[in-house]
Amino acid sequence: MRKLRIISQAFFLFVFVFLFLQTESKGADKLGYPVRVFLDFDPLLFLASLLSSRHIATGFLLSLVLVVITVFMGRIFCGWICPLGTLNNIAGSFRRSPPTLLRRNWYRAKYYILLFLLASSLFTAQIAGLLDPLSLLVRSLTLAVYPLFNYITRTFFDTIYTLHIPILVDGSEFIYGFLQRTLLSFQQPLFFQGMFVGLLFFIILGLNLVEKRFWCKYLCPLGALLGILSRYALVHRSVSEGCTSCGLCEGICSGNTASDNEKAWRNTECMLCMDCDDLCPHNAVTFGFTIKKKHRAMDLGKRNTVRALLAGMFAVPLLRIVPSPRSGHAARNLIRPPGSHAEKEFLARCIRCGECMKVCITNGLQPTLFEAGLEGLWTPMLVPQRGYCEYRCTLCGQVCPTGAIRQLTLEEKAHTKIGLAVIDKGRCLPYSFATPCIVCEEMCPTADKAIRLTSVTVTDRSGNTILLQQPVIDASKCIGCGICEAHCPVRSKPAIYVLSTGESRSPQNQAVLD
Numbered sequence: 001m002r003k004l005r006i007i008s009q010a011f012f013l014f015v016f017v018f019l020f021l022q023t024e025s026k027g028a029d030k031l032g033y034p035v036r037v038f039l040d041f042d043p044l045l046f047l048a049s050l051l052s053s054r055h056i057a058t059g060f061l062l063s064l065v066l067v068v069i070t071v072f073m074g075r076i077f078c079g080w081i082c083p084l085g086t087l088n089n090i091a092g093s094f095r096r097s098p099p100t101l102l103r104r105n106w107y108r109a110k111y112y113i114l115l116f117l118l119a120s121s122l123f124t125a126q127i128a129g130l131l132d133p134l135s136l137l138v139r140s141l142t143l144a145v146y147p148l149f150n151y152i153t154r155t156f157f158d159t160i161y162t163l164h165i166p167i168l169v170d171g172s173e174f175i176y177g178f179l180q181r182t183l184l185s186f187q188q189p190l191f192f193q194g195m196f197v198g199l200l201f202f203i204i205l206g207l208n209l210v211e212k213r214f215w216c217k218y219l220c221p222l223g224a225l226l227g228i229l230s231r232y233a234l235v236h237r238s239v240s241e242g243c244t245s246c247g248l249c250e251g252i253c254s255g256n257t258a259s260d261n262e263k264a265w266r267n268t269e270c271m272l273c274m275d276c277d278d279l280c281p282h283n284a285v286t287f288g289f290t291i292k293k294k295h296r297a298m299d300l301g302k303r304n305t306v307r308a309l310l311a312g313m314f315a316v317p318l319l320r321i322v323p324s325p326r327s328g329h330a331a332r333n334l335i336r337p338p339g340s341h342a343e344k345e346f347l348a349r350c351i352r353c354g355e356c357m358k359v360c361i362t363n364g365l366q367p368t369l370f371e372a373g374l375e376g377l378w379t380p381m382l383v384p385q386r387g388y389c390e391y392r393c394t395l396c397g398q399v400c401p402t403g404a405i406r407q408l409t410l411e412e413k414a415h416t417k418i419g420l421a422v423i424d425k426g427r428c429l430p431y432s433f434a435t436p437c438i439v440c441e442e443m444c445p446t447a448d449k450a451i452r453l454t455s456v457t458v459t460d461r462s463g464n465t466i467l468l469q470q471p472v473i474d475a476s477k478c479i480g481c482g483i484c485e486a487h488c489p490v491r492s493k494p495a496i497y498v499l500s501t502g503e504s505r506s507p508q509n510q511a512v513l514d
Contacts, residue, residue: 119312419480
């Protein structure tokens with residue numbers, strides 16, 4: 001059974017990585033097989049999104065399949081399918097010290113975390129995506145691990161290329177070309193907070209050196225939800241009279257189920273890894289279907305349960321007592337992707353998975369830090385100096401699993417405003433330096449140019465008369481894509497930049513109110 005489990009874990013991890021790599025533009029405005037399918041099967045994200053937004057995302061109905069499987073089979077997802085669980089298993093294999101036989105009661109922590117997240121979701125604060133394992137994994141790979149892999153790989157092959165050794169260079173270029181077609185991104189992705197997100201991810205993996213599957217045992221809120229659903233599952237572990245209480249099964253257990261004592265065994269913590277079945281020297285441990293089975297109480301404690309719920313409730317106002325777009329304070333640089341709902345609804349739906357940032361062609365979508373308040377941590381925003389919003393691209397709406405970013409047609413996208421470009425005449429070359437420049441007008445992608453040129457006669461410092469064309473913004477046509485800011489030749493701080501003002505999703509955040 002152990003070999004079958006390893007094969008299953010390897011298969012689903014391969015599928016996950018394959019879908020993750022496929023979640024990018026292939027040259028057309030259409031995605032083939034995005035990794036969001038794993039998120040669609042996540043019942044925690046479904047429940048949290050339902051509570052926070054009062055809306056059912058159609059894709060999340062697939063999570064009901066996992067709910068049914070868990071109710072009948074137990075936490076088979078955690079032991080056989082979950083890609084983060086598999087990575088934790090791999091990281092735990094590097095632990096060389098013998099397994100500890102200490103019985104920690106920390107397993108209750110993940111249930112308190114679950115209650116905290118659901119209570120905050122009930123009061124419309126969507127923060128479950130920060131700790132949900134699938135959302136966490138996609139975000140960590142997108143913002144940190146995949147960019148790191150790209151950077152290391154490109155630097156390695158660039159170094160070999162500079163050696164100018166013919167045979168070595170030819171071989172490396174062949175391998176590098178293969179990697180470019182299969183694993184590497186089209187361009188090097190770079191993200192704000194990437195180092196911080198990556199550090200948190202590697203800490204989670206590093207905890208396996210303290211105790212195998214530490215995250216899964218003590219911290220995972222999805223595991224807690226599946227544990228509750230599996231409380232009366234039909235698949236059970238049985239121990240025969242041949243058990244000598246040698247303790248080998250407890251040492252190998254991945255779920256902290258206290259498996260050396262049948263009466264004390266916690267079925268809600270069992271991940272069905274079945275290692276104890278394979279390891280038992282007396283073949284006293286078996287797994288099978290049974291209806292009549294005594295279930296040990298979860299014993300979370302009434303006081304601690306109430307504390308977790310109250311903490312989730314009071315966390316919501318604490319997150320919102322700062323000026324933020326949700327409270328009516330429009331952040332000028334908080335430019336959301338096209339198709340985003342109004343800020344209140346957007347934050348109630350966004351699960352911070354980072355898929356929209358992964359598919360952004362120009363790398364312009366970046367995770368927020370404090371721009372949207374703590375409640376909006378790691379939600380997407382457009383940073384035009386990093387990359388503009390491609391005029392003929394709607395991939396971010398296609399990949400969003402919750403509908404926080406609506407899927408637009410190209411025609412709808414062309415008329416959706418995400419901001420407004422403004423000109424700093426004190427830095428603009430034709431205005432302040434009597435220098436010809438029409439880059440912003442040339443780059444403007446709208447059908448009817450949102451930037452027009454007016455001819456003026458100026459006198460430079462030498463007294464020469466020059467005919468210049470100065471750019472003027474047409475606010476009714478500008479969609480705020482940011483391509484003008486991205487290509488402005490004025491360095492450090494561009495002479496033309498985009499504000500969130502004028503966005504279609506907000507009738508209040510406008511330059512001129514009707």
